[in-house]
Amino acid sequence: xxxxxxxxxxxxxxxxxxxxxxxxxxMASQTVLDIVTYVQRNLDPxxxxxxxxxxxxxxxxxxxxxxxxxxxxxxxxDKVAGxxxxxxxxxxxxxxxxxxxxDMTEFFQKWTRAQxxxxxxxxxxxxxxxxxxxxxxxxxxxxxxxxxxxGVCYSACDTxxxxxxxxxxxxxxxxxxxxxxxxxxGQAARLKxxxxxxxxxxxxxxxxxFELCPKHLxxxxxxxGLKRATVKAALKGEI
Amino acid sequence: MTPQRxxxxxxxxxxxxxxxxxxCVIVHLTVIVLAxxxxxxxxxxxxxxxxxxxxxxxxxxxxxxxxxxxxAGLRNILRxxxxxxxxxxxxxMAAVCVLILGLGFRAVVGLYGLGA
Amino acid sequence: xxxxxxxxxxxxxxxxxxxxxxxxxxxxAHFYVLALAVEEAATLDMFLSWTEAPVVKLLETGLVILLxxxxxxGLRILAIEFLAWRDWQKSVVAITGGLSLAAGLIFLxxxx
Numbered sequence: 001x002x003x004x005x006x007x008x009x010x011x012x013x014x015x016x017x018x019x020x021x022x023x024x025x026x027m028a029s030q031t032v033l034d035i036v037t038y039v040q041r042n043l044d045p046x047x048x049x050x051x052x053x054x055x056x057x058x059x060x061x062x063x064x065x066x067x068x069x070x071x072x073x074x075x076x077x078d079k080v081a082g083x084x085x086x087x088x089x090x091x092x093x094x095x096x097x098x099x100x101x102x103d104m105t106e107f108f109q110k111w112t113r114a115q116x117x118x119x120x121x122x123x124x125x126x127x128x129x130x131x132x133x134x135x136x137x138x139x140x141x142x143x144x145x146x147x148x149x150x151g152v153c154y155s156a157c158d159t160x161x162x163x164x165x166x167x168x169x170x171x172x173x174x175x176x177x178x179x180x181x182x183x184x185x186g187q188a189a190r191l192k193x194x195x196x197x198x199x200x201x202x203x204x205x206x207x208x209x210f211e212l213c214p215k216h217l218x219x220x221x222x223x224x225g226l227k228r229a230t231v232k233a234a235l236k237g238e239i
Numbered sequence: 240m241t242p243q244r245x246x247x248x249x250x251x252x253x254x255x256x257x258x259x260x261x262x263c264v265i266v267h268l269t270v271i272v273l274a275x276x277x278x279x280x281x282x283x284x285x286x287x288x289x290x291x292x293x294x295x296x297x298x299x300x301x302x303x304x305x306x307x308x309x310x311a312g313l314r315n316i317l318r319x320x321x322x323x324x325x326x327x328x329x330x331x332m333a334a335v336c337v338l339i340l341g342l343g344f345r346a347v348v349g350l351y352g353l354g355a
Numbered sequence: 356x357x358x359x360x361x362x363x364x365x366x367x368x369x370x371x372x373x374x375x376x377x378x379x380x381x382x383x384a385h386f387y388v389l390a391l392a393v394e395e396a397a398t399l400d401m402f403l404s405w406t407e408a409p410v411v412k413l414l415e416t417g418l419v420i421l422l423x424x425x426x427x428x429g430l431r432i433l434a435i436e437f438l439a440w441r442d443w444q445k446s447v448v449a450i451t452g453g454l455s456l457a458a459g460l461i462f463l464x465x466x467x
Contacts, residue, residue, distance in 0.1 A: 067357035142322035156359040195242035197325070203252040204315075205435050207364040207444065208264070221440040227438065234247035254436065257429045264426040268458055271419065275466045279403050283394040284389075309379045316376065335379075342386035349393030 006081060008035055010047065014096045019087070020044075025188040032065050032072035035086060036100065047149030049100035059148030062155070063100050069155040071214040091155040094136040105149055108168045115193040120187030129183045137180040144177045144222050146215050153209035153219055164199035169209035170202055173195035176222035178185065179229055192239045193231055200226040246303030253311035259304040266297065289355020295347065310335040364450040367428055374425040381418065416463045423458035427451035 051061035086234035
């Protein structure tokens with residue numbers, strides 16, 4: 001490989017399209033997002049992609065990099081382009097808007113469908129809830145709470161690809177943090193939303209979500225927790 | 240029963256039958272290894288299983304557990320790789336369950352009868 | 356291979372699905388042959404002597420490995436779903452694979 005330039009293939013178009021090849025100068029500590037930004041600013045201003053914070057907080061810049069979904073702002077080229085080439089595609093399992101930008105609507109609609117939102121029970125007259133950091137449920141919630149909604153797990157999940165209505169790892173992981181939130185008042189509706197068709201029972205524990213989550217969260221373990229919770233509810237006739 | 244509850248209980252049946260099957264398969268593999276020493280014959284099979292109530296009970300549990308377990312896996316495969324609807328896969332699952340029960344009990348009861 | 360699928364737990368899933376389907380397809384033939392013992396013992400013995408052929412023994416070894424792999428892989432899934440999470444998932448996959456091959460080897464050695 002040449003050390004000063006990198007051959008980069010970037011997806012152009014929508015579902016139908018083709019790869020376009022660019023030569024990009026190599027720099028120290030260069031990230032995949034740096035590469036895409038270089039192409040857009042210097043080689044082809046028409047390239048569409050999405051990013052905001054550049055430091056792994058906002059979750060907007062995920063793309064498929066050499067076959068695997070990655071957060072591009074925190075993925076160093078050294079780590080993924082060992083053979084000197086880089087192939088950058090939009091995330092899988094979501095409709096492509098253009099080039100590297102995908103439509104995340106369905107991804108977030110599934111969060112809504114999974115009732116993956118907090119349902120408050122206290123009023124403004126109540127004092128703050130005291131939740132001990134040592135509480136086992138609090139620990140379960142803490143383990144999954146740092147999700148940045150980047151869509152990497154959703155894009156890596158074959159069950160999402162095979163079953164169109166499957167809620168997917170991110171929404172289910174979020175639901176599990178709320179199942180463990182003792183202040184939450186939406187438990188019955190949530191368990192009903194995540195059981196049945198497209199729900200947590202569809203998961204086969206492939207663990208691609210766990211393998212690739214940039215925040216090192218474990219949606220597979222969260223979904224296993226939901227499976228146990230829905231079984232308990234089903235046996236009691238609560239769902 | 241709500242569809243959510245039904246789906247969850249079906250999933251539980253698949254897992255529970257899997258746990259039973261794990262025990263059955265350990266016994267089955269042990270018997271296979273011991274039985275093949277010196278070759279298997281119809282007489283050997285009849286001598287071991289024929290008229291034996293414990294073996295009748297064991298193989299009955301084995302067949303029932305398979306009949307509950309395998310169709311659920313097949314249904315997942317059909318749901319994920321074909322465009323068959325939920326109703327179609329449900330009926331295929333039921334048919335495979337009945338098929339396994341029918342063929343399985345024909346063999347199990349037949350073998351038990353050899354010792355009578 | 357550069358894909359999100361290339362990791363131990365995904366391959367364990369593929370093996371579980373393929374072995375499950377293969378065992379389901381084998382089952383009717385297995386039950387049919389056993390039922391022969393009742394009605395036609397001679398036919399069954401003819402069939403059983405056919406299974407003494409080395410090629411058939413190898414195929415049977417394959418079945419034993421598939422059965423052991425589906426069983427150990429299934430216990431692995433039950434552990435993921437019903438027990439506390441363990442961080443040594445890849446070791447568990449390796450252990451299930453090792454046990455399955457061992458079962459096939461024991462069968463083959465005894466069959467000889």
